[in-house]
Amino acid sequence: MREVIRAENLEKRFGDFAAVKGVTFSVAEGEAFGFLGPNGAGKTTTMRMVQCVSPRSGGHLEVLGMDPATDAREIKALLGVVPQEDNLDPELTGYENLRTYARYFGVAKDVAEERIARLLAFVEMEKKKDVIIEHLSGGMKRRLVLARALVNDPRILVLDEPTTGLDPQARHLIWDQLQGLQAEGRTIVLTTHYMEEAERLCDRLVIMDHGGVLIEGSPADLIDQTIGRQVLEAEAVPAVLSCLDRHGLRYDLVGRSVLVPTDDPAQMTGTLLHECGSIKLATRPTTLEDVFLKLTGRRLRE
Amino acid sequence: MKRQLSSLAWAVWQRNLDVFSKTWQVNLIPPAIEPVLYLLALGFGVGAFITDIEGVPYIRFIAPALFAVSVMNASFFECTYGSYVRMYYQKTFDAIVATPVTIEEVIAGEILWGATRSLISAGIILPVLVLFGVVDLPGSLLLVPFAFAAGLLFASIGMCFTAVIPNIESINYPAFLFITPMFLFSGTFFPLDLLPPPLQAAALAVLPLAHVVNVARALTLSTGWGFLLLGLLWIGIAAPILFFFALRLMKRRLIV
Structure with a gap:
């Protein structure tokens, strides 16, 4: 597949502070690529460099071969x-917002009119198209921003936290729309801190923290590589921990829980119940959130 | 280096015109009333104690100054309060630079719009002054195109301040320490030659309004052509310099 974005050792410094330190990634045409990371990880800064609104401080960056x-x-x-x-x-x-935006792209008037009508239908805003923005809900504004981003018929759609602050209905609508846009052959690049969003939308993603890329791959690969498909979750009480240590089992401490990755949950459950006495435990599939928390820690980010 | 300034600046101008047109009643009526109040209070009130200045009735003396002041206010405040709100609170500039429009074009469009606000103000005040019979015709009709040029000057000055102030309250500094003194000491309500010669020279050197008043007065009274030439020269040199300076300062502020 053709590469549409390629970054090598991309850097961004603000004075003494390095916001992005040597980030390398590439996005193929037609794929949905995600940037995950806690606040301050450098996701938005990276995106701003791709969008050509923030000059890079170092490294190589190419977008659509330019x-x-x-x-x-x-x-x-x-x-x-x-x-x-x-x-x-x-x-x-x-x-009017869409018409104004089309002018910035120099879209011819008749083309713009036809396209705006189609986009307003696409984001289900036809009935509200003549309402002043101030009187619209958050979800409606978000859909209009999405429609606005499409007035130039773009090859790459870049979205910074597209569904933050939306209710579940509005979020699912946006997701459906994004999947539709990808099916049309557009490349989608997005940042998010919703794991569900990343798992659902992204073909590939990187997890960033402290200005660098920690890991890259498809959501399923990341889960496999980092933790494994299934986990046992138990209360992190001393009896359990010492029992796990005694049997040399690998585990991760996540707050008040202990996560034991396993490929055979039934057998592992039996082992633990047998060896460690009566403990509360549950098995579940591993999620991207487990990967995320394992890699970036649980400390609050400001 | 590729060209950073193109006709796309007019798309930014058009955006501001669209928004302005939505609320034109609020935007047009108050600016029309203010100079009438000044004309009545100063022309007839204060003017009653003054027979004439430099051979013209006081009301005819201050008429071009009122014109110049409203041209100044229209563009200066459009490119300070107006632009600051669009830049900082509404994130309009961020939205526009995500398109092929450059930051230089955004700022150029804003300044052109500021000048257009001056032009609109001129279009409102001139008929009032004509109605009061205090300006010469047809020379005063040239005030309309001149308002646009003067507007470019004050819009550029306003934009320079917008590029450096840390918050919207800070607009008070230029408003009270620059605009107000200029309003009083630019040969507006009394002739500049009443000032001591060094102050007179200083006023002509650094107060843009002094030149705008001189040009406007020459046009409305059909006299003082020397000052008119000096004023046009001063504005013709200062406006482009300040225009490009504003672009540079704004780029420094916004492109990080």
Whole structure:
């Protein structure tokens, strides 16, 4: 598959602070690629460099075969951007917002009209198209931002936390729409800290922390590599821990729970119940969240 | 280096015009009333104690100054309060630079819009002044295109402040320490030559409004052509310098 974004040792410094330190990744045409990480991991900064709105401090970056440092205008013409914060023009209506945005891309008027009508239908905002943005709900604004990002018929859609703050209905609608856009052949790049979102949407993803990439792969690969498909979860009481130590079993401490990865949950359950006495335990499939917490720790991020 | 400034700046200008058109009643009526109040209070009130200045009735003396002040306020405050709100609170600039429009074009569009606000103000005030019979015709019709040029100057100045202030309250500094003194000491309500010569020279050197007043006054009174030439020269040099300076400062603030 053709590469549409390639970053090698990408760096971003703000004065003495290195926000992104030597990040390497590549995104293939038509795939959905995710950046996961806690706040301050460097996801948004990386995305801003890809979007050509923040110049890189070092390393190599190529978007659609062009260099953001010299071809920003040409690259931006082919990107659709959904920013973290809704920045629609609050005094204008949904329709007017899209028309205004189409002008920034120099889309011809008749093409724009036809496309805007189609996009408003796509995000299910036809009925509300003449309502001033200030009077719309968060989910409606988000859908309009998505429609706005499509007025230039972009090859790559870049989304920074596309569903943060939305209710489940609105979130599922956006997910369906994004999957539809990917099916049309568009490349999707997104940041999120919702594991469910990443598992559902991303073909491949990287987990970032402290400005670097910790791991890269498909959601299933990451789970396999890092923990394993199944885990046993038990209370982290001293009796259990000493029992696990005694039997030389590998485990991870996650807050008040202890996670024991295993490929054979039935057998492991039997072993533990037999060896460690009457303890409370449950088996479940491993999730991306387990991977995420294992790699980035549980300490709160400001 | 590729071209950072193109006609896409007008798409930014158009966006501001669209928003302005939605609330034109609020935007047009108050600016029309203010100069009428000044004209009545100063022209007829204060003017009653003054026979004439430099051979013209006081109301005719201050009419071009009121014009100049409203042209200044329209563009200066559009590119300070207006631009700051769009930049910081509404994130409008962020939304626009995600498209092929460059930051230079965003700022150029904002300044062109600021100048357009001055043009609109001129279009409102001039008929009022004509109605009061205090300006010469047809020379005063040139005030309309001149308002756009003066607007570019004050919009660029406003944008330079917007690029460096840390928060919206800080607009008080230029508003009270720059605009207000200029409002009083630019030959607006009394002739500049009443000031001691060094202050007079200083006013002409650093107060943009002084030149705008001089040009406007020459047009409305059909006299003082020397000052008109000096003023046009001063504005013609200062406006482009400040325009590009504003672009540079804003780029430094926003592209990180």
